[in-house]
Amino acid sequence: MNRAWKRWVPAAAVPAVIAAGVLAGSIPARAGDPLxxxxxxxxxxxxxxxxxxxxxxxxxxxxxxxxxxxxxxxxxxxxxxxxxxxxxxxxxxxxxxxxxxxxxxxxxxxxxxxxxxxxxxxxxxxxxxxxxxxxxxxxxxxxxxxxxxxxxxxxxxxxxxxxxxxxxxxxxxxxxxxxxxxxxxxxxxxxxxxxxxxxxxxxxxxxxxxxxxxxxxxxxxxxxxxxxxxxxxxxxxxxxxxxxxxxxxxxxxxxxxxxxxxxxxxxxxxxxxxxxxxxxxxxxxxxxxxxxxxxxxxxxxxxxxxxxKPGMTAPDQDPDRVPGDAAELRHRDGPTPTVTGEGWETVVGFAAAPDGQEAQLAETVLKDPLLSQAAVVVPGGRLLSTSLVNVLLTDDGRIFVGMVPADRLQAAAGTA
Amino acid sequence: MLAALAAIPVLIAVAVRLSSTVPPGRGPAFLDRITQNGLFVAVTAMLVAVPLFLPLTIGVVAGDTIAGEASLGTLRYLLVAPAGRVRLLLVKYAGALAFCLAAPITVALAGAAIGASLFPIGPVTLLSGDVVQPPEAALRLVLIAAYLAVSLAGLSAIGLFLSTLTVVPVGAMAATVVVSVASQIADQLPQLEWLHPWLFTHYWFGFADVLRQPVLWDSFASNAVLQAGYVAVFGALAYARFVTKDVLS
Structure with a gap:
């Protein structure tokens, strides 16, 4: 019986060796030559x-x-x-x-x-x-x-x-x-x-x-x-x-x-x-x-x-490009976006342009099956929410973008 | 069984030949390239065979190794010879590995042959958009087959172990195939993301990296390490089970 148990040793040892190897590998290597x-x-x-x-x-x-x-x-x-x-x-x-x-x-x-x-x-x-x-x-x-x-x-x-x-x-x-x-x-x-x-x-x-x-x-x-x-x-x-x-x-x-x-x-x-x-x-x-x-x-x-130059142009609010099209709008001739808050709390608002292009944009965004699935209906519009950037598309075609919680966007939409 | 595998590219090639043009982006990847270049029959066939057909044949071969002999009653006689159980196990596994190599090569060869006979052969467009000449393309096909052979080594070790557990070969075969399918399903579930790098099926589709320019070897290496781990673990399990087993039949 003892002999039989010994046969199982490799079967237990191999996973143990692999686990040890993985653990050793997961320890971050120390920089050999510190900076x-x-x-x-x-x-x-x-x-x-x-x-x-x-x-x-x-x-x-x-x-x-x-x-x-x-x-x-x-x-x-x-x-x-x-x-x-x-x-x-x-x-x-x-x-x-x-x-x-x-x-x-x-x-x-x-x-x-x-x-x-x-x-x-x-x-x-x-x-x-x-x-x-x-x-x-x-x-x-x-x-x-x-x-x-x-x-x-x-x-x-x-x-x-x-x-x-x-x-x-x-x-x-x-x-x-x-x-x-x-x-x-x-x-x-x-x-x-x-x-x-x-x-x-x-x-x-x-x-x-x-x-x-x-x-x-x-x-x-x-x-x-x-x-x-x-x-x-x-x-x-x-x-x-x-x-x-x-x-x-x-x-x-x-x-x-x-x-x-x-x-x-x-x-x-x-x-x-x-x-x-x-x-x-x-x-x-x-x-x-x-x-x-x-x-x-x-x-x-x-x-x-x-x-x-955050003071002169709208600061760049989209490090991750979610509102990529908003960035596009910003640089186009048209109504200047409104900027509320400063620093990291900046909220950029885009008014609904007379030519309705922003509304069009909002429409394209919402027509996209993926994005419309991501957008949730909130009081006053729809919210495209990520863990870093929130985008509020109001019912009247305005767009508010900021790296801020959603309620701040809504507040900005309310006052603007 | 190899003939059945060889039938896959033939079926694909004939179907594409008889049908009108395949719109790009529909069906399995590379399918729309076949009409331009016959060598893609081999690639498409291997792609189609990876999720089910190759594991199926490997499951049959590996599941049959020990259990098949046991069910026929020949295992006893094999062990009477002074060859030792370890050696028998190694020989059986070597046979399964040979099949792992033969299976994708069969698909590749049959694919290239039927593709050459039904479609023009010419420079091959890689995934990166670069164009390589047929000799290099053939080399890439061999590399894909080698990648798949390595990919299947882990599964055949699992099959070998399962085969030592039972005297009913069909049970071991079915269990091996079920394991591969279950592993592929688990690989699709985002909730099990932590598990994915540990699944032996995780890199199965990584063979496409061979079709990039320059070849991306990362997945080849990761896959080889992973499969070696599976071979070690299930090889050790099979050894332990087989040498302690009472062979009565």
């Missing part, structure tokens, strides 16, 4: 100086915004692949992985990994290609000459420029049946960091936390926390690479939620120049091809001014 201590200002300087434009890496993005989950298993998600707001929502739920290859400011490639599919954006100098394997469609865009020295100012460009939001004029849904530009809802940590840092003012406490390891690199963790209680945003943590100053990971936490509401960071990163052949692209045979119009000229010069 020299830096003050928040020092880290900010390091971050501001970084000029890493040549790298390849894998980005992972996890969202817990409280939006309805799409069936992740559905291999062919028909309506989602159609582009428009739904595909952005799709990128804002669950987990997504993308590979990014960059070589200088004018060559880049982003591959958003979908299940059994992929969406690509490839840029080499003036040529920008979009490709979606789901419906085998490609689109091409030739950048005007003046844009060639500007790094990455393509509509639908998922690249890494702080002011990229300004190109929202050409955002999805406005361009017609472009294959899929929703890759632009795949922000790099660089993008996000720039967005949040642009908002840092006296209402934000900036601290440096313990060093972290991201993608195998030692990084400073820069913490931004609003000093006010009146916002949904609890904390933003930016992992800043200790060597290059490149943001490696951005974690956005919402109040009353243990998991981060939004997280985007590198899981692997190489600073070597990617293979040049990566940036070669031609429409594959059999693909439907579309030539895109060149983005309008005026959009470009205005771009760099947008963030960081």
């Amino acid at each position: 020299p201590g830096k003050s928040p200002a020092g880290v900010l300087t390091l971050l501001g100086q970084h000029s890493t434009r040549t790298f390849s890496g894998t980005l992972e993005q996890v969202s817990e915004l409280g939006l309805p989950d799409l069936p992740a298993g559905a291999p062919s998600s028909g309506p989602v692949s159609a582009g428009g707001p739904a595909s952005i929502i799709e990128l804002l739920t669950g987990e997504h992985t993308a590979r990014i290859f960059m070589d200088g400011p004018a060559k880049m490639r982003v591959q958003v990994m979908d299940r059994l599919a992929e969406r690509d954006v490839i840029r080499r100098d003036h040529d920008v290609w979009f490709y979606n394997s789901k419906d085998n469609s490609a689109a091409h865009l030739t950048l005007p000459a003046f844009a060639s020295d500007l790094p990455l100012q393509v509509p639908g460009d998922p690249g890494a420029l702080p002011g990229r939001n300004g190109s929202g004029q050409n955002g999805p849904g406005r361009e017609g049946p472009v294959p899929d530009q929703s890759t632009q809802a795949f922000p790099t940590p660089d993008d996000l960091a720039a967005k949040f840092l642009a908002k840092v003012d006296s209402s934000t406490a900036v601290t440096v936390g313990p060093d972290v390891q991201v993608a195998g690199r030692a990084a400073y963790s820069l913490e931004l926390a609003p000093r006010t209680e009146g916002t949904l945003l609890a904390r933003v943590v930016i992992a800043v690479d200790g060597q290059t100053g490149m943001p490696l990971k951005v974690t956005v936490s919402a109040r009353g939620q243990a998991q981060p509401a939004f997280e985007a960071g590198f899981t692997s990163l190489s600073l070597a120049a990617p293979d040049d052949a990566m940036f070669n692209f031609a429409a594959p045979p059999g693909a439907t091809l579309k030539e895109l119009p060149v983005p309008p000229v005026p959009s470009v010069p205005s771009v760099p001014d947008l963030p960081g």
Whole structure:
């Protein structure tokens, strides 16, 4: 009998060894060479100086915004692949992985990994290609000459420029049946960091936390926390690479939620120049091809001014692009949006324009099956609620957006 | 059984050939590419076979290993020979593994063959939109088959263990298939998200990463580690059960 029991030892030992291995692996590896201590200002300087434009890496993005989950298993998600707001929502739920290859400011490639599919954006100098394997469609865009020295100012460009939001004029849904530009809802940590840092003012406490390891690199963790209680945003943590100053990971936490509401960071990163052949692209045979119009000229010069001047333009309220179309409206000629509150408590209101475009927008939003499912009816309108941003669509066509609790939006709607 | 697997790509190819054009985005992924390139028959067939047909055949083979001999009454005679139970178990598992390799390769070969005969063969568009020439495309097909073979190793270890539990081979076969289906269902439930990386079916569809440019090896590696873990655990269980078992029949 004793002998028989001994035979079962391996069967018990193997799971034990595996469990031990997993536990050992889950303990965060200590940075072998700790980074020299830096003050928040020092880290900010390091971050501001970084000029890493040549790298390849894998980005992972996890969202817990409280939006309805799409069936992740559905291999062919028909309506989602159609582009428009739904595909952005799709990128804002669950987990997504993308590979990014960059070589200088004018060559880049982003591959958003979908299940059994992929969406690509490839840029080499003036040529920008979009490709979606789901419906085998490609689109091409030739950048005007003046844009060639500007790094990455393509509509639908998922690249890494702080002011990229300004190109929202050409955002999805406005361009017609472009294959899929929703890759632009795949922000790099660089993008996000720039967005949040642009908002840092006296209402934000900036601290440096313990060093972290991201993608195998030692990084400073820069913490931004609003000093006010009146916002949904609890904390933003930016992992800043200790060597290059490149943001490696951005974690956005919402109040009353243990998991981060939004997280985007590198899981692997190489600073070597990617293979040049990566940036070669031609429409594959059999693909439907579309030539895109060149983005309008005026959009470009205005771009760099947008963030960081909350007093002059409406501050950027949509780090996660949920009200992406609202950002689009903001930069259009038309009635100036009303701004109430300040700092992180800002509420931006859009009046119903005479031409009814806002109402139209509200209608498109509500027509989308996914969004209308997410929107709940509240007194005075409908509320699109996420853990970070609330959007109130009033019955009379006005839209209020803010990183604040819903009752504040309603109050703003009541007084405006 | 391999012939039944080979029938899948044939069925797909003939159906696509006879029907009008497939609208993009409908049906299983890659189906709309078949008319442009016959090699996609193999990819589509493997995609279709992954959730049920491949586990079914593996379940039959792995579930039959020990229980089949026991039910026929031949297990006793096998063990009379001075070969040892461990060796018998290893040989039986090696046989199941050989089938794991043979099954996806059969689907790939049959798919490529029927695709070549019914449709044009040409440069293949990868998921990334890059185009590769047929020789490299064939290499990618082999890689997919290898990925699937690795994916099925864990399931065959489970089947081997279940087969040592019973003398009714059908019971072990059915149980193996049920385990694979249950695991795939659990993989779909967001409530069990913490469990997903531990399910042996979790990376089964990751073979599409082989079709990216450059090839994304992450899922291949994760899958191999996961399957090795399943082989170790259920191999040890099967060993413990088999060497302590009273073999009467």
